[in-house]
Structure formats: C-alpha cells, structure tokens
Amino acid sequence: MGNFQLCPKFEKGMQMLGKRWTGLIINQLLSGPQRFSEIKADLPISGKLLTERLKEMEEEELVTRKVYAEVPVRVEYELTEKGRALQPVMKEISKWAEEWVEV
Amino acid sequence: MGNFQLCPKFEKGMQMLGKRWTGLIINQLLSGPQRFSEIKADLPISGKLLTERLKEMEEEELVTRKVYAEVPVRVEYELTEKGRALQPVMKEISKWAEEWVEV
Numbered sequence: 349m350g351n352f353q354l355c356p357k358f359e360k361g362m363q364m365l366g367k368r369w370t371g372l373i374i375n376q377l378l379s380g381p382q383r384f385s386e387i388k389a390d391l392p393i394s395g396k397l398l399t400e401r402l403k404e405m406e407e408e409e410l411v412t413r414k415v416y417a418e419v420p421v422r423v424e425y426e427l428t429e430k431g432r433a434l435q436p437v438m439k440e441i442s443k444w445a446e447e448w449v450e451v
Numbered sequence: 452m453g454n455f456q457l458c459p460k461f462e463k464g465m466q467m468l469g470k471r472w473t474g475l476i477i478n479q480l481l482s483g484p485q486r487f488s489e490i491k492a493d494l495p496i497s498g499k500l501l502t503e504r505l506k507e508m509e510e511e512e513l514v515t516r517k518v519y520a521e522v523p524v525r526v527e528y529e530l531t532e533k534g535r536a537l538q539p540v541m542k543e544i545s546k547w548a549e550e551w552v553e554v
Contacts, residue, residue, distance in 0.1 A: 355475060356554040357548040357549055357552040357553075357554050358474060358475065358478070358544065358545055358548045358549075358552075359471070359472075359474065359475060360548070360552050360554055361544055361547060361548035361551075361552045362468065362469055362473075362474040362475075362544065362548075363469060363471065364552075365465065365468075365469055365544070366465055366466060366468060366469010366470065367469065368462070368466065369462075370465075371461060371462065371465040372458060372461065372462060372465075375461070430551045433547055433550065433551055434547060436543045436546075436547075437540070437543040437544050437547055439543075440539045440540040440542075440543050441461065441464055441465065441468070441540050442461055443539075444464060444536055444537055444539075444540050445460040445461045445463070445464035445465075446460060446461075447536065448464075448533045448536055449460040449461075449463050449464045449467075450460075451459040451460055451463055
C-alpha cells in the first residue's frame, strides 16, 4: 500500500475537515476575510457553536483571527495559507456532493 | 452565497467522508475489490469497527458487498459508481494532507 506512510496525515486531515460546519466555514472564507457576524448570517449555526468551531480551526491553523482596534472593535476571520490550500479539495467535494449526495 | 443550495448536500457529504476510517477504506478500495480480511490487514482497525463502517458505507451506497458461493464462502467489498467518483476528492485531500498536516 503505497500511501501507508501518508495514512496518519490523511486520516487526521479527514477528521479535521469532517467536523460539522468546518467545510462550510472554509468554503465561505475562500471568498475573503469575514467578520463573525457575516459568517454567522450565512450559516444556520448558533453563535456558540460557530465560536467553538472557529477556535478549533485557529488551533489547527486553518484560520487566523484579526482584531482591528477600531470603535467598535472589528474582528475578522481569514484563511491561512494552509486553509486556502483546501480550495481544490472543496471544489472536488462540491462537485461530487452535487452529483451524488441525496438530501 | 451562490452555493447555498448545495449546502445540505455538501454538508452531508463532508460528514459521510469525515467519519473515522471511511476515507482510508475508500482509498484502499479505489485499487479494486477486496475481501474483508485484506482491508483489515492494511488498516489498524478492529474487525468490529470495520464491519460497522462497511455497513454504513453500504447504506450510503458507497460500497457493495458481494458474496460468492464458494467453499469457504468468499465476500468482497467493491466501490459503487458513487464511491469511485470520490477518486478526485481523495487525491486532493491526500495532496493537501501530505503538504500541510502535521502528525
């Protein structure tokens, strides 16, 4: 099995991406940095859960949180290079899901 | 948000693929049909969990289970067309994970 060495990375990556909402948040941030309220407005997700998920994504270095010292303070979330590198993955999953997944 | 209509399909697909071992099982079956024992030999997974996961994947129409009336009986698992259609997804996730995921 040629990709055995890759297994732990692949498996860890799959679990990272497979968490509820993570894929949709990445998809949304691929269009550019967004404020918390903007992300929330487009997803049927509670503020509490979105906060939790964004924190995990920060720990996994998929997003960065930028705080602008304005009044009122502005906080934006942006994909890191690692996060942006997921664009081809997201594209292929979207194509597959659109063709094959029934809801 | 242009892909809003796609969201439920995308989200369901992500969750399907994000389950522990599912991606690795798909990756393995992309090389062709395999017996239960062959899949198990290549993955550090218990027989109980592999059985459970394959059953779910059958329900999700990602794999089919074929029973050959030989002595002893031979059982093989094979990707469906829906499962095989995941090849580009698996390829992109592998590339991304190899480059970006640390274990």
